[in-house]
Amino acid sequence: MSVSANRLELLQIADAVAREKSIDRLIVIDAMQDAIQKAARSRYGAETEVKAEINPKTGELSLWRLLEIVENVEEPARQIDLAGAKQKSPDAELGQYISEPLPPIEFGRIAAQSAKQVIVQKVRDAERERMFNEYFDRIGEIVNGTVKRVEYGNVIVDLGRGEAIIRRDELIPRETFRYGDRVRAYIYDVRREQRGPQIFLSRTHPQFMAKLFMQEVPEIYDGIITIRSIARDPGSRAKIAVTTNDSSIDPVGACVGMRGSRVQAVVAELQDEKIDIIPWTDNIADLVVAALQPAEVSKIVLDEQAEKIEVVALDDQLSLAIGRRGQNVRLASQLVGWDIDILTEHEESERRNKEFNERSELFIKALDVDEILAQLLASEGFTSVEDLAYIEIEEIASIHGLDNDTASEIQNRALEYLKAKEVELDKERVELEVKDELFEIDGLNVAMLVALGKEDVKNIEDFAGCAADDLVGWVERNDGEVKRYEGYLSSFEISREEAENMIMQARIKAGWISEEELKAEEEEEVEQ
Numbered sequence: 001m002s003v004s005a006n007r008l009e010l011l012q013i014a015d016a017v018a019r020e021k022s023i024d025r026l027i028v029i030d031a032m033q034d035a036i037q038k039a040a041r042s043r044y045g046a047e048t049e050v051k052a053e054i055n056p057k058t059g060e061l062s063l064w065r066l067l068e069i070v071e072n073v074e075e076p077a078r079q080i081d082l083a084g085a086k087q088k089s090p091d092a093e094l095g096q097y098i099s100e101p102l103p104p105i106e107f108g109r110i111a112a113q114s115a116k117q118v119i120v121q122k123v124r125d126a127e128r129e130r131m132f133n134e135y136f137d138r139i140g141e142i143v144n145g146t147v148k149r150v151e152y153g154n155v156i157v158d159l160g161r162g163e164a165i166i167r168r169d170e171l172i173p174r175e176t177f178r179y180g181d182r183v184r185a186y187i188y189d190v191r192r193e194q195r196g197p198q199i200f201l202s203r204t205h206p207q208f209m210a211k212l213f214m215q216e217v218p219e220i221y222d223g224i225i226t227i228r229s230i231a232r233d234p235g236s237r238a239k240i241a242v243t244t245n246d247s248s249i250d251p252v253g254a255c256v257g258m259r260g261s262r263v264q265a266v267v268a269e270l271q272d273e274k275i276d277i278i279p280w281t282d283n284i285a286d287l288v289v290a291a292l293q294p295a296e297v298s299k300i301v302l303d304e305q306a307e308k309i310e311v312v313a314l315d316d317q318l319s320l321a322i323g324r325r326g327q328n329v330r331l332a333s334q335l336v337g338w339d340i341d342i343l344t345e346h347e348e349s350e351r352r353n354k355e356f357n358e359r360s361e362l363f364i365k366a367l368d369v370d371e372i373l374a375q376l377l378a379s380e381g382f383t384s385v386e387d388l389a390y391i392e393i394e395e396i397a398s399i400h401g402l403d404n405d406t407a408s409e410i411q412n413r414a415l416e417y418l419k420a421k422e423v424e425l426d427k428e429r430v431e432l433e434v435k436d437e438l439f440e441i442d443g444l445n446v447a448m449l450v451a452l453g454k455e456d457v458k459n460i461e462d463f464a465g466c467a468a469d470d471l472v473g474w475v476e477r478n479d480g481e482v483k484r485y486e487g488y489l490s491s492f493e494i495s496r497e498e499a500e501n502m503i504m505q506a507r508i509k510a511g512w513i514s515e516e517e518l519k520a521e522e523e524e525e526v527e528q
Contacts, residue, residue, distance in 0.1 A: 231334030
């Protein structure tokens with residue numbers, strides 16, 4: 001009877017630990033087996049290979065000694081020769097193990113303590129793995145918890161079956177928590193660390209606001225309304241752009257709710273953060289106008305290649321468009337994903353005058369014409385000498401006050417200027433040791449080769465190793481701050497697609513890829 005009670009006790013302990021730690025019962029039994037094996041080795045000798053097994057149904061404990069079958073026995077406690085193994089088991093073969101039953105043992109105090117440590121460690125590891133898997137699958141969700149303690153501004157949150165942290169920079173400014181406070185936050189990361197899985201929460205993440213709206217607005221939860229973009233200055237102001245495919249629904253009105261009930265519930269959770277809700281549109285100009293509200297915009301100029309927007313506001317609307325400490329324009333830039341510059345009408349007029357004067361000076365110098373003619377050409381929209389050199393001569397002759405002979409003379413002088421400039425540039429290219437082979441790539445001219453040479457790109461192999469970002473530059477956005485990095489050919493206004501095509505030409509010429517392989521890749525992309 002005593003044996004049965006011990007068996008029952010083992011299973012009861014395994015069940016109790018599994019329930020308490022929310023882990024699989026078999027993991028606890030496996031930990032017990034490891035602990036008993038360790039205790040048995042201390043009884044029979046550390047050199048003995050012991051295997052313990054607990055029957056998960058009956059709780060019966062069995063112990064065996066494992067012996068490896070080898071040709072020459074060097075460790076009698078772990079090994080046995082083939083002849084000896086055949087006597088115990090006729091089917092024995094080299095490399096296999098045979099087992100010998102061992103009598104049950106009485107655990108001493110030290111062995112029992114050691115076994116307990118093994119079980120505790122195994123259970124703790126299993127608990128950590130369970131917690132990591134559970135919360136890793138919940139990244140992107142909102143969780144509720146209770147403040148356990150506050151350390152150096154970081155808030156430790158008890159989630160019931162785990163512990164999480166809200167770092168100081170993930171808290172809304174001027175927000176304070178005390179022990180026992182209830183808190184809602186967004187799971188944005190779960191990482192394995194030496195002391196166990198770390199669950200990182202945030203109350204400043206843009207998606208925290210998105211999930212709050214999802215909880216308050218059924219149409220967002222059901223997918224009828226989609227949140228396209230969010231920009232936040234946590235605790236102060238936010239902008240959110242929404243859209244819907246259902247023409248019978250007003251997405252902004254649905255998010256605001258009856259008498260503002262829905263948006264106010266989100267505002268209350270975010271410490272009275274002011275929220276501007278705007279309708280999303282694929283027309284960038286209209287989106288920028290909406291994003292800069294309540295400021296009124298008089299003019300917008302788009303630079304699609306550089307993803308830059310120039311906004312002209314009335315003089316009395318400038319401060320409103322920029323916002324306090326640049327908040328309004330910064331959030332609008334975050335929301336749209338483009339860099340936004342704001343000018344007053346006076347500033348834009350000054351800039352236009354400056355550009356007009358610069359073009360006039362260029363024409364006076366390059367074409368050897370008087371100031372009146374240079375200004376006439378600039379006022380007609382010609383921005384460069386290339387415009388005059390390669391345009392139809394009738395276009396120039398159609399300018400009021402010019403005839404065909406004058407137009408022809410202007411174009412000839414433009415061509416002579418460009419030819420002389422090209423000779424100078426080619427001389428510089430040769431001095432930079434840029435190879436002639438780069439002329440074989442469609443789209444590259446001598447001025448571009450000089451620019452590439454200054455960046456140590458001097459042959460087909462060098463050019464083939466470039467990325468599109470190297471040529472046209474790239475933009476990095478961090479917390480609404482936009483940082484622009486110039487490429488080798490940024491000043492030549494080539495598109496990213498053109499840059500990629502030129503690089504691919506170079507890789508084909510360099511033998512890195514064949515035209516057949518390139519065509520196969522393109523067809524595969526189309527299929528996908």
